[in-house]
Amino acid sequence: xxxxxxxxxxxxxxxxxxxxxxxxxxxxxxxxxxxxxxxxxxxxxxxxxxxxxxxxxxxxxxxxxxxxxxxxxxxxxxxxxxxxxxxxxxxxxxxxxxxxxxxxxxxxxxxxxxxxxxxxxxxxxxxxxxxxxxxxxxxxxxxxxxxxxxxxxxxxxxxxxxxxx
Amino acid sequence: xxxxxxxxxxxxxxxxxxxxxxxxxxxxxxxxxxxxxxxxxxxxxxxxxxxxxxxxxxxxxxxxxxxxxxxxxxxxxxxxxxxxxxxxxxxxxxxxxxxxxxxxxx
Numbered sequence: 001x002x003x004x005x006x007x008x009x010x011x012x013x014x015x016x017x018x019x020x021x022x023x024x025x026x027x028x029x030x031x032x033x034x035x036x037x038x039x040x041x042x043x044x045x046x047x048x049x050x051x052x053x054x055x056x057x058x059x060x061x062x063x064x065x066x067x068x069x070x071x072x073x074x075x076x077x078x079x080x081x082x083x084x085x086x087x088x089x090x091x092x093x094x095x096x097x098x099x100x101x102x103x104x105x106x107x108x109x110x111x112x113x114x115x116x117x118x119x120x121x122x123x124x125x126x127x128x129x130x131x132x133x134x135x136x137x138x139x140x141x142x143x144x145x146x147x148x149x150x151x152x153x154x155x156x157x158x159x160x161x162x163x164x165x
Numbered sequence: 166x167x168x169x170x171x172x173x174x175x176x177x178x179x180x181x182x183x184x185x186x187x188x189x190x191x192x193x194x195x196x197x198x199x200x201x202x203x204x205x206x207x208x209x210x211x212x213x214x215x216x217x218x219x220x221x222x223x224x225x226x227x228x229x230x231x232x233x234x235x236x237x238x239x240x241x242x243x244x245x246x247x248x249x250x251x252x253x254x255x256x257x258x259x260x261x262x263x264x265x266x267x268x269x270x271x
Contacts, residue, residue, distance in 0.1 A: 096170075103171030
């Protein structure tokens with residue numbers, strides 16, 4: 001149990017740090033939500049290893065901490081809605097064995113942005129919906145890149161992860 | 166390794182987004198005549214787009230000029246609202262999330 005708690009907290013901190021650094025690194029691009037979404041690698045990897053409780057715990061903790069530290073109510077709502085949609089897409093695609101992380105993550109990215117916009121449309125105004133095509137495209141392409149990175153990572157360090165968990 | 170199914174998935178997603186682009190383009194947009202400024206979820210003011218003016222807010226400056234509205238200044242770090250450009254069609258918005266300011270044309 002203690003091992004699990006420390007592992008989950010480590011993963012949460014890792015995801016939090018990565019998403020923060022990424023936010024800074026891509027802040028010069030004037031497209032909202034232009035992020036690789038590397039933090040979601042953690043969640044996706046855990047989902048693929050059928051560690052559902054861990055995936056949800058780590059992702060929820062990251063979202064809550066991130067909103068408390070850097071965001072506000074709106075960013076919390078956007079992230080939560082994005083996470084729900086992308087997690088559903090990822091979980092569904094994991095059922096099919098024909099995809100690697102690249103394809104799964106592409107759908108995850110696209111639906112993450114879809115979820116964020118859905119929340120935005122509910123909270124503010126439907127006017128934001130005109131961003132949907134762009135964000136859907138950006139999410140798919142960046143998600144694909146993220147997925148390729150995760151695929152390479154899990155190939156190389158899969159044994160190590162097995163040992164830790 | 167990227168599998169064939171991954172590439173097909175990506176192509177499908179890109180296709181969907183292109184379809185969405187097309188749908189957005191097909192929806193006709195009419196020029197609006199009123200700018201609604203919302204701050205912190207509450208309506209702050211409504212102004213006609215036909216009168217040039219400047220609206221100072223705590224963190225942003227909104228300009229109405231030649232029938233278009235845009236964000237001139239913002240103290241937020243990302244400046245996304247400034248880069249969203251000028252709006253004059255019904256339903257178009259400029260959003261500054263950090264300061265929770267929304268401009269919408271009606």
